[in-house]
Amino acid sequence: MKAIHTRSQQRILTLLKTTKKGISAQEIYVELRSLNQNMGLATVYRSLETLKLEGLVQMRRLGNGEALYSLTKQDKHHLTCLQCGTSVTINQCPAHGLEEQLQEKHNFKIFYHTLEFFGLCQKCHSLEG
Ligand SMILES: [Zn+2]
Numbered sequence: 001m002k003a004i005h006t007r008s009q010q011r012i013l014t015l016l017k018t019t020k021k022g023i024s025a026q027e028i029y030v031e032l033r034s035l036n037q038n039m040g041l042a043t044v045y046r047s048l049e050t051l052k053l054e055g056l057v058q059m060r061r062l063g064n065g066e067a068l069y070s071l072t073k074q075d076k077h078h079l080t081c082l083q084c085g086t087s088v089t090i091n092q093c094p095a096h097g098l099e100e101q102l103q104e105k106h107n108f109k110i111f112y113h114t115l116e117f118f119g120l121c122q123k124c125h126s127l128e129g
């Protein structure tokens, strides 16, 4: 079953396809504006919320509380520095077998998972050193 999307949702999906890493709702708003696809910030949030519940968009929160959105297809994981907020993408994923197991065992439809490691990046812990 394919969900029918509003024009706003489609624009956001198209934009997210072209962005390599997660971006905030504010950045989406600015980005769409620069493409002459003006959309109110409230509409951006509303559309993101709908897409999130459909499992098409995932959200992750940085240490500073900022929410970043990306397409769920990108199974990317991160090392996040608690001090400067640097976020490094890691490409390994140990969780795929587990995801299938959980799906089956709990009859739970899993759209995506997140895996994030927190600590201090090299720059920050060498300053402390
Ligand atoms: Zn750092």
Ligand SMILES: [Zn+2]
Binding pocket: 075, 076, 077, 092, 093, 094, 095, 096, 113, 115
């Ligand atoms: Zn994964």
